Amino acid sequence: METEPKKIAEGLFRLPENDDPGGLIGSRCGACNAVSFPRRSLCPCCLERENVAETRLGREGTLYSFSINQMAPAGFTAPYVTGKVDLPEKVRVFAVITGVEPDESALSIGQAMELVFGPVAMDESGEPLWGYMFRPAAGAPGRGR
């Protein structure tokens, strides 16, 4: 990328850059191994404070549920799709779903999803805001476009 795109949120993810494919930034507890997203300075599960380190979350997961939203908050255009994806670290992440038509038949609970980065919304001036999204995993049924 030539210029750094404007991010939709800070501290939650790293955009792809050079050899780094980007990813969601969480934290892993060295005591109980629980993973938290977003990153936290202590472990909410066992309350460990010292031995908690930043970790990249897995890029593939399964769709817990989804919604085709026929109205949209500022910066988003209806209809748009949101979902919750269960990642291997036992974390459930809310995100916009991309790569599918905004249609009930385009997705099904339990299907494989993968992380992608791109423009998620727009700011007041119409500039794209980059962030993470999920789309049906390559090769999986239901993958559109």
Next chain:
Amino acid sequence: MGRLAREACIIGTSMTHFGKFPDKRLRDLAREAAWAAMDDAGVHPKQVQAVYCGNAVEGLLSGQEDVRGQVAMRDAGLAGKPIVNTANACASSSTALREAWLAVASGLYDVVLAVGFEKLFVGDTGLTTRALASCTDVAVEGNLGVFFPGMYAMDAKRYMHETGCTREQFAKVCVKNHKNGALNPKAQVRREVTVEEVLASKTVADPITLYMCSPIGDGGAAAVVCADRVARRFRIDPIHIAAIGMASGGYQDMAIDEVKPTATQMAAAEAFDISGIGPEDVDLVELHGAFSPAEFMYFEQLGFCGPGEAPRYLEDGETEITGRIPVNTSGGLESKGHPVGATGLAMVHEVTGQLWGRCGERQVLDPKVGLVHNGGGLIGGDAAVMCVHIFRK
């Protein structure tokens, strides 16, 4: 778990009409509710020792972020007293009532007032929508496309996937609540609807249609809380606050392979524990169905039936006014309306009204115990705030 120093009662309640009131300021709604509750209790404003004020989003709508209760109560003639503001999303006035209850139960005060007030019609729906979206972790979900009906739609869709519940059954919740609301003169939407109409109304986020959504609105509600030992000076039939349980959600989105209690389950467990009352003792419920499908999930989480069984209770008529455990006799949030900071105390107004036997055409037959479930916000895959109140005749 600690126990309280003494018992506290509700001796008067009120709610304003819920709806769109361009000619009323927020402070007018607050004053109207406060005075109506004091009149109902037979309490003179000079006897009120402290006021607890619940309001959610006025700060973002008008810029009155601080001292909202003091501003509103000064116009109600209640300045000079301790005034506590409790901003806790859609559970703001339940939180106010809990503070009022604890202040009386501790022995500090004998008579206090809890007031909830909200004015969501401000001439800019986008502004109201953005203000309500602040009931999430704004830096995480809030920025990334949170749309409240969509969040509930995801839960509803998952519930359908796990239990086999249908869109028609969600619509029947909406039909039941509108039928009740049509009997409530204070309700915002006083119109019965059919399953066909509910399903044919605009899809907002499947399976949620427009009629299944609580409307935005303006309104106020209040309750006077009094120490049990002096309550009968004001009325012969005070309603006991058997318990108020409270919890916060936040970790349903991690360690997802472990079953963790939801905020509703934690708040209910505390309320049942303090009161010694169980789900089987409850005669009616007002629960927080900001969107109709939530009624099934919360009904189950409150322990009234097992997972996946709530639709059958509805189909069997058990949650109707004439059923074994009526739910949302007021009309629920879909029909009664949802001026968020007033909602909790309006639920309290309904349940205590039922226990007092003054609900007219929608009166439940001789209830003894009523429960209010009022939640607010969304954090980490759960309600941010949850209050469960149990009242006993």
